[in-house]
Amino acid sequence: MIFYHIGHMDAQRIGLDWRSEFQRLEGAYAPSTMRSYRADVEAFEDWCVENCIRQPFPASVETVCRFLEDQGQSRASSTVQRRLYAIRKVHRLLRLPDPTYDEDINLAMRKVRRARSIRPRQAKGLTRNYLDSFLESEPDTPWGLRNRAMLALGYELLTRRSELIALRNRDIVERADGTLRVLIRRSKADPYGQGRIAFTSKRTADLLGEWLSYRGPEIEWLFCPIYQGKVIDRCLETTTVRRVIKEAAQRCGLRAEQVASFSGHSMRVGAAQDLLRRGFDTAAIMRAGGWKSVNVLARYLEKAEHNVWA
Incomplete structure (x- = not known):
């Protein structure tokens, strides 16, 4: 095993400085990645305190091994790897x-990995039959206008929730047939923002038009918060997308365990499953959703035949 030694004052300095050094990463990584990094390093620091290890950094090989194996007792291997x-x-x-x-x-x-060979939990797909019911359940209020447009657009564009709330007016172009051409500028698989192009149906374009007529032209973000009936010029939180989906599932009378299985990722999962049922091959679905990994897409598609409205 390799051990590193450092003076007490230097150890104190390093313990404080890693947070300030993390500022160098701002802009190079997504905000969600930065939050995860900070939380993971703090988890390591807390573990060191609990195990009477006074000096988290620099860490010894032995300390890191013990930490990883201990975390593996209660955490998914993907979390331990992160x-x-x-x-x-x-x-x-x-x-x-x-x-x-x-x-x-x-x-x-x-x-x-060998001790916890647990399959990643898969969000329930918000397939077309769920989508139609969810849209019908939305009330005739400003929130309902926004949520109908947001759910329909997220489904047809196969977006992640972070991509959906990041859309702005300039990303939408109306086509001659009444449908929309949408530029999704940045995604988890596209960190440098080259973007991908996607298209909507006429129905979704109409739903978005109704929302935009209420929202008005002065708001930059495609979807924004509403407070006391008034729109606010900032983007939504990603948690809003998940909440909108779960509340729609509750209104449709789904069982509690079904409601719990939906997430902000469900629109992307469900749309991919529907494309498979309609006969599109894996390559076409990957292009439509901007996937880079066949393995990730395969997890979405394997339950397609079982995702039935019930």
């Missing part, structure tokens, strides 16, 4: 000797 990346990032930012590439680290991660 925490390893966060520990690695701190060492690199602070220009400290990095223990995370040691072979013992690889062995520790293999143990974690």
Whole structure:
């Protein structure tokens, strides 16, 4: 095993400085990634305190191995892997000797994966039959106008919730046939913002038109909050998308466990499943949704034949 030694004052300085050094990452990573990195490093710090390890950084190979194996007792392997990346990032930012590439680290991660071979939880697909019922359930209020347009657009564009709330007026172009051409500028699989083009149906274009007529031209964001009946010029939180879907599921009388299985990702999952049922091949679905990984898409599609309105 490799051990690193550092003076007490330097240890205190490093413990404080990793947070300030993380500011260098702003703009290079998505805000959600930054939040995860910070939470993961803090989890490692807290674990060190609980285990009487006075010096989290620089970490020894032995300490990191113990942390990973301990986390693997209660966390998914993907979470443990992400925490390893966060520990690695701190060492690199602070220009400290990095223990995370040691072979013992690889062995520790293999143990974690083999011990907890749990399939990732898959969001329930918001397929077309669910979508139609959810749209009908929305009330005739400003919130209902917005939510109908948002659900219909998110489904047809196969967007992640972060992509949906990031849309702005300039990203939408009306076509001669009344449908819309939409530029999705940035996504998880497109960190540099090259974007992808997607198209809507006439129905979704009409629903969006009704919402925009209420919202007015002065708001930059396609979807925005509404407070006491008045629109606010800022984008929605990603949690709003999830809440809108779950509230619609409740209004439609779905069982509690069904409501719980829907998430902000459900529109993307359900649209992909519907495309498969309609006979589109994997390559076409990947292009439509901007997927880079066949394995990720395969998890969405494997339950397509079982996703029945009931």
